[in-house]
Amino acid sequence: MFLKIVKILFIFILLLTSCKSKKRIATTTKNEKPKKEQVSNKKVRKEQVKESTTKITPIPKQASYEEVVAIYINNYSEIAKEEMIQYGIPASITLAQGILESGAGRAELSKKSNNHFGIKCHREWTGERVYHDDDELQECFRKYKVPK
Secondary structure, X not given: OHHHHHHHXXXXXXXXXXXXXXXXXXXXXXXXXXXXXXXXXXXXXXXXXXXXXXXXXXXXXXXXXXXXXXXXXXXXXXHHHHHHHHHOOOHHHHHXXXXXXXXXXXXXXXXXXXXXXXXEOOOOOOOOEEEEOOOOOOEEEEOXXXXX
16 A cells, blocks of 8 residues: 555656746846847838739639648748748748638638638728628628738
């Protein structure tokens, strides 16, 4: 019985010590200022990011889901890369979210308004609008000239 308790205690201590965070804590004294890391993140203004000249390949009606996703990635990967530079969001995440939100570009909202992420019009939106049934009937969504 004693040996069983020792084994359980050993396993418990092992679990506690092995689950430490891998991040280091930076400490400073009163006279030291924390060092700031210099990140070479290229911040590019929206106007400076060139519009993608990639030609959009239409999706064949009889294409499998794998083919549809591959075409979507091929169509929008350059835009996702440009926006990765601008906003710092990995292109793979942007593409994955676009695939989920727009059904890989096949959803009605993405087709009629180039809105691949279901971005709604809020009070500050002054651009074109399109109305679409979503959580409520005829909700206002942003309409773009190029896919966003």
